[in-house]
Amino acid sequence: MRDYHISKHNSFYAVGLSYKKADAEVRGKFSLDVPAIDHILGKAKEIGIDGLLAISTCNRTELYGFAQHPYQLIKLLCDETHGTVEEFQEVAYVYKNHDAISHMFKVGTGLDSQILGDFEIISQIKQGFYRAKKHDMANPFLERLCNSVIQASKRIKNETELSSGATSVAFASVKYILDNVDDISNKNILLFGTGKIGRNTCENLVKHSNNSHITLINRTREKAEDIAGKFQLTVKDYGDLQTEIRKADILVVATGAQLPTVSKALIYPKKPLLVLDLSVPKNVSDDVKELDNVTLVHLDQLSQITDETLAKRKEYVPKAEAIIEKVKKDFLKWLETRKFAPVINALKDKLNTMKTEEIDFQTKKNEGFDQIQAEIISDRIIQKITKQFANHLKSNEVDTDDSLELIQKVFQLELHSK
Template sequence: MEAYNISKHSSFYTIGISYKKADAAIRGKFSLDEAGKNALLDQAKSAGIDGLLVISTCNRTELYGFAQHPFQLIQLLCKNSNGSVNEFQEIGYVYKNNDSISHLFKVGTGLDSQILGDFEIISQVKQSFINSKKKDITNPFLERLCNAVIQASKRIKNETEISSGATSVAFASVQYILSKIPNISDKNILLFGTGKIGRNTCENLVKHTKNDHIVLINRTKGKAEKIAGKFNLLVKEYSNLQEEIRKSDILIVATGAQKPTVSKELIHTSKDLLILDLSIPQNVDPNVQELDNVTLVHLDQLSKITDDTLKRREKFLPKAEAIMNEVETDFKHWLETRKFAPTIKALKKKLKTMKDAEIDFQRKKIDDFNDEQAEIISNRIIQKITTHFANHLKDSSDNTGESIEFINKVFQLETTK
């Protein structure tokens, strides 16, 4: 089945890279910040691409859109990120039409996540649609598709326990810290940056450790103060970073910068320091590991921490997949209907024109001609005829195109897409 095409020559493609084949360093190269996403959408619009979603998270960067060839989308991604076409060809993937639709359902429902049942991704799907809508680069197909994926995600969350128990990178971070650091409530913890996973980790640390001396530093102090108030953190100036690192037992880095913000040159401490880098791209230079007292743990290592919660979640996978498949099938049926809707509409219009002419002719010939009854009977016949055609087109999905062409030819229809 061909997906609903915006133009005769375009298909619906997904191009992307994810944690499955790309490590953190490569994912960092292909990641897009807000400015990159906006520039990409503007360029796509100028290039005549009608309908595009851009998703960039710590685990994946993906473009979903209509193009004449997937290379158009690959070029857009490489132009606006630090990734190259050669690298993409090594680790990237391309899906088309039905496969592309299925992939977005898997991603949006958390069934393709690094941690099964992680529902963070659905808010990214929503946000990517909002961004595209602001740029006027969406269409009815994308809107309906995103709504269907959101509906599937909600149902899986409500009808299964696949997201039960606390399993996320933030939770894994706290688990790791608790298992490695004794007397955590007495330790000095420093959060550098205001990235979402870092914030969630700190919130969990406050909850689980009763630690009341967690320090937050961010380049923008106003942003730091806003978050600090929420999580009961102390805020220090960016200029104090080196001094605060010296005092710390644990450093959590979540700056969202495109290049490393912490290197061994910043670290002047002889006591043991655990550094958690919760950023994509990596924000901690690997050279910190040259220091004997420093342990560096990256997001990817934390994502691999599996526990009983995760094993328990796998039991609910079949039910979650069944719900996803049901919503996806409904969406694809709607898609089929959209393909022949213009033909049925044009057929109805043609039959109505024939009916009006015939009633007009009979009115002149027959005395006491009953217009009302003639309208009722002929409209019902037209409805029955068009329903028969619609059912035929619905049931013959393998050769719908040929049937549409035949109906158009027989009735000399003028259809509008």
């Protein structure tokens, strides 16, 4: 497969790490919050990188962008996070040009998710593009690529059952609670953190546990109150965290902090407590495991929960892949056309100038010269000639850059592209 890129000097790269090779601790070192993403985009602009998109979720951190060498992107990421280049290289992947495009399609459509068909990632791609645009780092290539991935994702949702059934990290956590806790409707459940995973977990808990003893705590009380209002739940202040943990039978932690928010000191070890940590980086200290009555379960363990829903989802993978191939093919066609459109347009202009001059000459020279017929024939010939050139440039067997250069030289074309 030939390389697809915008400029002769830069290639399109995807660099990143995911749950496949990097555990939660390593992923935590490379996770990016919004200010960090903004900083990377600003830095990339300074060093002349043309187009960059950053995404960071509990399962992956990735940069997609144009560079002379992928190390430029890797360095941007490592400079902004707690991880080193050496640590990154142990677990990382680097994709170039066509492979990088394919990777984004796979990620954005849930085929690369820790739980197959989990579509949370597409909103991260949208958010990543929005931030890139805000920093003037979203070129036409990235815009078209993101839109194509979003289109593929929508089609897969509508035309397959890849995301059917309630399977997500939030559902997996509730399933774990239901499978491992007796008499769930009478237990005290405390949810700390009301981000996206926290909200979804809360919804699933209310739906499946028939429990009215659920308490929410969030650093920003208003956010917790918004969610609590929907489900008639109790909200407590952040300052009450320790007291509420001591009352709880189940603690679900879904905060977005960069450092642990729940430590051994906050926990009263005299009664059993199940702690689920749904955060990356981990937001519950490992020393909690030292307490006899406490069971600590992290997101990575929950994500391994497979059920009939997941088995059923796998049946739809070939159909999803076929949709991706179709949308990706259209994108690559656009990309190739975009690359040589200025030359083809300039060639058409040149041939039209020749046509006009020749028809003028023949009209003056030959009395009764049929100008209308001559226009029709000439236009058809020009159409056929430009089509021949376009087909030549689309062929996989030719070096497009060399051919474009030759056409410009032979016809002495002046390009008026952006």
